[in-house]
Amino acid sequence: MIFGKDDEAIKRFEANMPLPEIQAKNFNQSKPLHLSKVAIVTTAALHPVGTRGFELGDSDFHYETLPSHARDLSLGHYSVNFDRGGFAADINVVYPIDRLHEFAEDLIIGEVAGNHYSFAGNQSETVSDIRMDSGPDCAQKMLIEGVDVVLLTGT
Amino acid sequence: MCPRTVCTLAHVFEAAGLSTVVITSMRGIANRMGVPRALHASFPLGRPLGKPRDKTFQSEVLRAAFDLLTEPKGPVIKNFPISISSIEGEPLISRFSPKRSLNNYAASEEALSFKPVYDRTCLKTARTSVGKEISAEDIPHALQKFARIAEGESWEKLGYTVASMYCTSLDVRSYYEEVATEIAENPISPWATEQWFYEKTDAGRIILEARRAMRDNGVDKSVWFGLVPAGRD
Secondary structure, rough: OOOHHHHHHHHHHHHOOOOOOOOOOOOOOOOOOOHEEEEEEEEOOEEOOOOOOOOOOOOOOOOEEEOOOOOEEEOOOOOOOOOHHHHHHHHHOOOOOOHHHHHHHHHOEEEEEEEEEEEEEEOOOOOOOHHHHHHHHHHHHHHHOOOEEEEEEEO | OOOHHHHHHHHHHHOOOOEEEEOOHHHHHHHHHOEEEEEEEOOOOOOOOOOOOOHHHHHHHHHHHHHHHOOOOOOOOEEOOEEEEEEOOOOOOOOOOOOOOOOOHHHHHHHOHHHHHHHHHHHOOOOOOOOOOHHHHHHHHHHHHHHHHOOOOOOOOOOOOOHHHHHHHHHHHHHHHHHHHHHHHHHOOOOOHHHHHHHHHHHHHHHHHHHHHHHOOOOOOHHHHOOOOOOOO
């Protein structure tokens, strides 16, 4: 059986995954959702079609900016061990941007952020570059834009 | 690994003052990392919203995730009540299924025959994940090279590096999986396009045969192992 279908192998992988030590663990209450501006941040390494995207390996910690209207996106994640057909069929199964717009139209959320962001999920064990460099930088961009809530998805 | 990176980002963003919600299939990672808010969605890897082309289901997942924002304190992890199996989905059904050949070079013809479907898919969705190493136009030539590797030629003499061969095989798979989503007559079940590619097409067969040939010819495992999903021989 392939790894991605083997629940027991995935559970072992999950249990043995080294994790970074997080010192500060904040928990911020948000405004009511119907008044909040929401952004999506995904670790599926999405990037605009035709651009370089992300490097192979675990040392590319940059992030891509995905304008809210952009749908011409590539799945830049290099792993062969997850289901890629879902994204090929429907971008929203990884990056639910159309659903978010519908939630705004239905007044469930206040507003869809103008920009969303994408990182590569394959990082070093300590995830240190994202923790200390690109992650905080991305957070500042969202704060400047007035984002209140971030929805995080991965592959 | 995505679940670790997603949970790390949640902490980084909360430290900056934002409120976060994570959707993850790996509850144990979210729990060990003390992620502020996580919806554990027991779905196959690669499908955090569960079901492609199912707006209602995706909206339910999203609503459950956003409900966590009303929790008074954290960390908080809740389970989405519906699980999706990785193994119980229906295979891909299509009247346009390819006819497999024993000719190693048939894969190039097969890829060419799918090009109009691929182009139509790209036009419809405005996106493609082909292009990590080669373009869609290069797919037939790449399959000829894999056929030569399957017949024993050296991957290095064909001009590949480990990275370029890996990315080329991923481009071929993306090309075919995007075609599969266009010709499918049933919902795209987890792993259905992957299974269709490796088990029903000449392209999938030839990449598997190239990989076997490298293994049998003593090529280092680091060169060929990652060309296909772990466990698929």
